[in-house]
Amino acid sequence: MHTLVFTGNSYPSISLAAAATAALAARDGYRTLLISTGPQHSISTLLQHSPTSTPSTAVPGLDVWALNTPALLAEYLERIRPQLQMFPALAQISGDELPLLPGVEIFLVVEYLSRLPTNQYQMIVLDAGGQDGLLRMLAFPDSLRWGIRIGLGLDREPGRSLASVGRALMPTSLMPREWIDPVQEVRVQFERVRDQIAARSRVRYVLRPDLVALEEAKLVVPALHLHDVAVDGIILAPLLPPDLADARLAGCLEQQRIVQAEAGRLWGLPVLGLPIAAAAGNFEELAQTGYHMYQGHALAQLADITAPISYSLDGQPAIAIMLPGLQRDALSLTMSGDELVVRVGPYRRHILLPDGLRGVTNIRASREAGRLVVRQRT
Numbered sequence: 001m002h003t004l005v006f007t008g009n010s011y012p013s014i015s016l017a018a019a020a021t022a023a024l025a026a027r028d029g030y031r032t033l034l035i036s037t038g039p040q041h042s043i044s045t046l047l048q049h050s051p052t053s054t055p056s057t058a059v060p061g062l063d064v065w066a067l068n069t070p071a072l073l074a075e076y077l078e079r080i081r082p083q084l085q086m087f088p089a090l091a092q093i094s095g096d097e098l099p100l101l102p103g104v105e106i107f108l109v110v111e112y113l114s115r116l117p118t119n120q121y122q123m124i125v126l127d128a129g130g131q132d133g134l135l136r137m138l139a140f141p142d143s144l145r146w147g148i149r150i151g152l153g154l155d156r157e158p159g160r161s162l163a164s165v166g167r168a169l170m171p172t173s174l175m176p177r178e179w180i181d182p183v184q185e186v187r188v189q190f191e192r193v194r195d196q197i198a199a200r201s202r203v204r205y206v207l208r209p210d211l212v213a214l215e216e217a218k219l220v221v222p223a224l225h226l227h228d229v230a231v232d233g234i235i236l237a238p239l240l241p242p243d244l245a246d247a248r249l250a251g252c253l254e255q256q257r258i259v260q261a262e263a264g265r266l267w268g269l270p271v272l273g274l275p276i277a278a279a280a281g282n283f284e285e286l287a288q289t290g291y292h293m294y295q296g297h298a299l300a301q302l303a304d305i306t307a308p309i310s311y312s313l314d315g316q317p318a319i320a321i322m323l324p325g326l327q328r329d330a331l332s333l334t335m336s337g338d339e340l341v342v343r344v345g346p347y348r349r350h351i352l353l354p355d356g357l358r359g360v361t362n363i364r365a366s367r368e369a370g371r372l373v374v375r376q377r378t
Contacts, residue, residue, distance in 0.1 A: 001118065001119075001121060001122060001123070001124065001200070002030075002122070002123050002124070002202075002300045002301070003123075003124040003126065003200045003201040003202070004018075004021060004123070004124070004125050004126065004201070004202055004203075004204055005126045005128050005134070005197075005201045005202070005203045005204070005229075006018040006021070006125070006126065006127050006128060006203075006204050006206060007128045007129065007130065007131045007134045007203060007205065007206070008130075008131055008205045008206030008207055008208075008217075008220075008235070009130070009131060009206075009207065009208055009213050009216050009217060009220070010206045010207060010208035010209075010213065010237050010238070011129070011130055012042075012238075013206050013208075013235075013237035013238055013274055014127060014128075014129060014130070014206045015036065015042045015043065015046065015127050016042075016046065016237070016274065016289070017204065017206050017235050017237060017274055017293065018034065018036075018125050018126070018127035018204075019034060019042075019043055019046040019047060019125075019127070019286050020274070020286045020287070020289040020290035020293055021125050021204070021290050021293075021294075021299070022034035022062060022123070022125040022286075022290075023047075023062065023283050023286035023287040023289075023290055024286075024287045024290030024291055024294070024299060025062075025123045025125065025290075025299055026059065026060075026061040026062035026283075026287070027061075027283075027287040028299065029061070030061070030122045030123040030299075031061055031120070031121050031122045031123070032061060032062050032063070032121060032122070032123040032124075032125060033055055033062075033063045033064075033065060033121045033123070033124050033125070034058075034062065034063070034064050034065070034125045034127070035064075035065045035067070035109055035124065035125065035126045035127065036064075036065070036066045036067065036127045037067050037069075037105040037106070037109070037126070037127060037128055037129050037133075038066060038067050038068075038069065038105070038129075043064055043066060043127070044066070045281075046281070046286060047064065047282070047283060047286065048281065048282050048283075049064055052065075052066070053065075053066065053067070053068035053071055053072070058283065059283045062283070063121070067105055067108070067109065069100060069104065069105050069108065070096070070100065072108045072112070073100070073104065073108060074096065076108060076111065077093070101140070103133050103134065103135075103136040103137020103138070103140060104137070105128075105133070105137075106126075106128060106133070106134060106137040106197070107137060107140075107190070107193050109126065110193045110196050110197055111193060114196065123300070126201075131205075131220050131224075134224075135220070135223060135224070135227065135347060137194075138194055138197070138224075138227035138229065139227065139347070139348070139349060140190060140194075141187070141190040141191040141193075141194045142349055142350040142351075143350075144186075144187055144190055145187055145191070145350070146350055148183060148184075148187055194227070194228075195228075197229060198227070198228035198229050198230075198307070199307075201229060201230075202230055202231075202232040202233075202301060202302075202305070203224055203229055203230065203231045203232065204231075204232070204233050204234075204235055204302075205217065205220070205221060205224075205231050205233070205234050205235065206235045206237055206274075207234055207235065207236055207237070207259070207263060208236075208237070209236045209237070209238075209239060209240075209255065209256040209259045209260065210252070210255045210256070210259065211255050211258065211259065213259070214258075214259045214262060214263070217263075218266065218325055218326070218327070218330075219326075219330060219344055219345035219346070219347065220347075221266075221267060221324065221325065222323040222324060222325060222326040222344050223344045223345070223347035225308035225309075225321065225322050225323055225324065226308075226309075226321060226323065226342055226344050226347065226349050227349060228307060228308050228309045229308070230305040230306075230307065230308050231267070231269065231305075232269065232270075232301055232302045232303045232305050233269055233270045233271075233272060233297075233302035233303060234263045234264075234267065234269050234270070234271045234272065235271075235272045235273070235274055235293065236256070236259065236260060236263070236271060236272070236273045236274065237273070237274035237276075238274060238275065238276035239256065239273040239274060239275050239276060240252060240253055240256060240276055241275065241276075242256075242257075260273075266324065266325035267324045267325050268303075268324065269302065269303050270297055270302045270303060272293050272294060272295060272297070272302075273293065274289070274293050275292075308321060308322040309321050309322075309351075311354040312354070313373060313375060316356070316375060316376070317354040317355065317356025317357050317375070317376070318354070318357070318373060318374060318375035318376075319340060319351060319353070319354065319357075319372075319373070319374040319375075320371050320372070320373045320374075321342070321371060321372045322370060322371050323344065323370065323371065323372055324370050325370075326344060328367065330344060330345045331343070331344060331367075331372065333365055333372075333374075335363070336350070338352065338353045338358040338359070339351060339352055339353065340353060340374060342372070356376070357374075357375070357376065360376055362376060362377040363375065363376055363377065364376075364377040
């Protein structure tokens with residue numbers, strides 16, 4: 001099953017690119033599910049279909065699902081309520097009281113999909129909306145792990161290093177034993193969801209074709225890789241016709257040309273285009289828009305990309321992160337216990353060191369062919 005996640009900084013065009021891809025996939029014979037995270041779902045206009053809060057068939061081969069996030073979150077709470085019985089205050093919370101944390105929509109989507117039969121769909125197309133919500137969701141498991149470690153001393157896997165327990169604000173020795181495992185399970189579940197996104201998904205980044213948007217994307221694309229989510233294609237949208245004769249738009253056309261060339265150079269990925277006048281209004285028009293957008297590229301995967309992060313290099317423990325196109329002054333590193341804190345511009349991730357690097361003091365970091373490599377100094 002292929003999962004394609006559409007995000008970026010050209011906000012109205014994200015939904016159109018996702019819907020056109022889903023329509024083309026369905027026309028090409030893939031059993032496809034198009035998911036809109038909302039809250040303002042445009043797929044009803046794009047497909048002339050009124051989506052429901054559960055997947056419903058728009059045309060044969062294409063199901064559509066518009067998330068009702070509050071309702072889905074309340075449903076999830078009811079499903080895990082038996083696990084909360086040991087925390088009376090939590091067990092009494094109703095779904096309407098739960099805060100809608102940034103990125104919770106993506107968590108709920110992945111949790112829902114994990115319960116579907118594996119062969120129900122061959123293609124999942126997710127309109128994830130703007131890039132900030134997706135990045136916040138991807139960063140949340142690390143923030144949660146940090147908070148639990150600082151507050152309770154619970155650490156990785158089985159979970160309690162002596163150093164973390166000693167620094168905790170409320171050590172686990174003050175907690176009833178039966179509380180510890182549920183807290184750890186919550187942390188692990190969020191990390192598991194993030195890992196599922198990374199393992200199953202490819203991101204199609206929808207880039208507005210102007211210089212301001214390009215500068216923003218120079219940080220966002222490597223930040224997605226930092227969270228182990230691979231970007232396999234860039235979609236410029238909305239594109240002005242290159243032969244436009246209106247002199248008033250000459251500056252826009254020049255920026256568009258520069259962005260198109262620079263995007264290919266920076267990231268080494270296929271650069272597609274979605275014209276400003278792309279037809280949309282029914283399934284056939286969307287499928288035709290998708291056909292022109294992909295220009296003969298393979299729909300399922302534009303670029304053959306391996307996982308952006310690996311934890312060994314040449315048989316030795318290491319952290320190697322692909323950070324394509326990232327300028328050196330936008331990257332900073334900090335060691336915090338057995339975590340490596342990597343910052344890409346305003347985006348940050350805490351990465352647990354692999355076993356062979358924990359407790360090692362002579363560690364060095366280097367940039368090698370577009371990768372950040374952290375390993376033991378020899």
